[in-house]
Amino acid sequence: MSAPPVAVIKRLGVFGGSFDPPHRAHVALAETALAQLGLDRLHIIPTGQAWHKRRTLSAPEHRLAMARLAFDGLDRVVVDDRELLRAGPSYTIDTLEALQAENPEAQLYLVIGDDQFAALKSWHRWEAILEIAIICIANRADPVRTQAGFELEKQARHAVLTLQLPLMPVSATDIRLQISSGHASPQGWAPLVPEPVARYIERHRLYVSS
Numbered sequence: 001m002s003a004p005p006v007a008v009i010k011r012l013g014v015f016g017g018s019f020d021p022p023h024r025a026h027v028a029l030a031e032t033a034l035a036q037l038g039l040d041r042l043h044i045i046p047t048g049q050a051w052h053k054r055r056t057l058s059a060p061e062h063r064l065a066m067a068r069l070a071f072d073g074l075d076r077v078v079v080d081d082r083e084l085l086r087a088g089p090s091y092t093i094d095t096l097e098a099l100q101a102e103n104p105e106a107q108l109y110l111v112i113g114d115d116q117f118a119a120l121k122s123w124h125r126w127e128a129i130l131e132i133a134i135i136c137i138a139n140r141a142d143p144v145r146t147q148a149g150f151e152l153e154k155q156a157r158h159a160v161l162t163l164q165l166p167l168m169p170v171s172a173t174d175i176r177l178q179i180s181s182g183h184a185s186p187q188g189w190a191p192l193v194p195e196p197v198a199r200y201i202e203r204h205r206l207y208v209s210s
Contacts, residue, residue: 007040008105008106009040009041009103009105009106010040010105010106010107011037011038011039011040011041011106011107011109012039012040012041012042012043012099012103012106012107012108012109013033013034013037013039013041013042013043013108013109013110013111013136014042014043014045014092014095014096014099014108014109014110014111014133015029015030015033015042015043015044015045015111016044016045016046016047016083016090016092016095017045017046017047018046018047018057018063018172019044019046019047019063019066019067019070019172020057020058020063020172020176021058021063021066021070021172021175021176021193021197021201021206021207022066022067022069022070022071022172022193022194022197023070023170023171023172023175023192023193023194023197024168024170024191024192024193024194025165025168025170026070027070027071027074027194028165028166028168029111029138029163029165030042030044030071030074030077031074032138032163032164032165033109033111033136033163034074034075034076034077036163036164037109037136037161037163039076039109040076040106041076041077041078042074042076042077042078042111043078043080043099044067044071044077044078044079044080045080045082045083045095046060046063046064046067046079046081046083046084047083047090048060048083048084048085048086048089048090049088049089049090058206058207060084062200062204062206063084064079064081064084065200066197066200066201067079069194069196069197069200070193070194070196070197072196082095082098083095089124091123091124091125092110092123092124092129093123093124093125093126093128093129093132096108096110096129096132096133097128097132100132107134108132108133108134109133109134109136109161110129110133110134110135110136111136111138111163112135112136112137112138113137113138114137114138114139117135117137117160120135134159134160134161135160135161136160136161136162136163137160137161137162137163138163138165139162139163139164139165170192174192175189175192175193175207176207179201179206179207179208180207180208180209181209182208182209
C-alpha cells in the first residue's frame with residue numbers, strides 16, 4: 001500500500017526570534033497567526049547568531065528546548081532549528097529563501113512586531129524580504145504605525161497585514177531581569193511563560209546571575 005500523498009503547503013508562516021525565553025505573548029501570537037492568516041503551517045525559528053543584538057544569547061540548545069516546550073501541542077506548528085545549525089549570522093532572508101525553495105507553491109507570511117517592522121530597513125537584503133513574503137505585523141499595544149513603517153508599506157510588493165492581539169505587556173527582557181535580580185520569586189515571573197518553560201528555566205538555572 002502506497003503512502004498517502006503529502007499535503008501541499010499553500011500558506012506558510014514564519015515567526016522568528018531569540019525566544020530567550022519564549023513567553024505567553026509569543027504563544028498567543030502564534031495562535032493568532034494560525035487563526036487570522038489561515039496558515040497551513042507555522043515555522044517557529046529560534047535565531048542563531050543574532051547580528052542585531054548586543055547581548056549574548058543563551059545557549060542554542062536551551063533556547064531550542066524552551067521553544068519546543070512553549071509551542072508543543074499547537075497544531076500546524078513546527079519548531080525549526082535551521083538557524084541554530086547555520087554557520088555565521090542569522091539572516092531572515094536566507095531562511096525565507098530556503099523555505100520558499102522547499103515549498104515552491106507556498107505563499108510566505110513573515111510574522112514580526114511593530115518595532116521590528118519599523119527597523120526593517122536595517123535588515124540584511126530587506127528589499128528581498130518585501131518581495132518574497134507578506135509582512136504580518138503583531139499589533140499588541142500601539143496602533144499608530146511609525147513613518148518608517150508607512151514608507152515600507154508603500155514599497156512592499158504584497159499587502160502588509162496587521163494581526164489583532166489582546167494587549168499583553170510581557171517582555172523576555174523583563175523576565176530575564178526579574179530572574180537575574182534575585183528579588184523576584186518564581187511566582188512573580190513564572191506565570192509569564194508556559195509552565196513547562198518555567199520548570200526548564202528553574203531546572204537549568206537560566207538567567208541567574210553568577
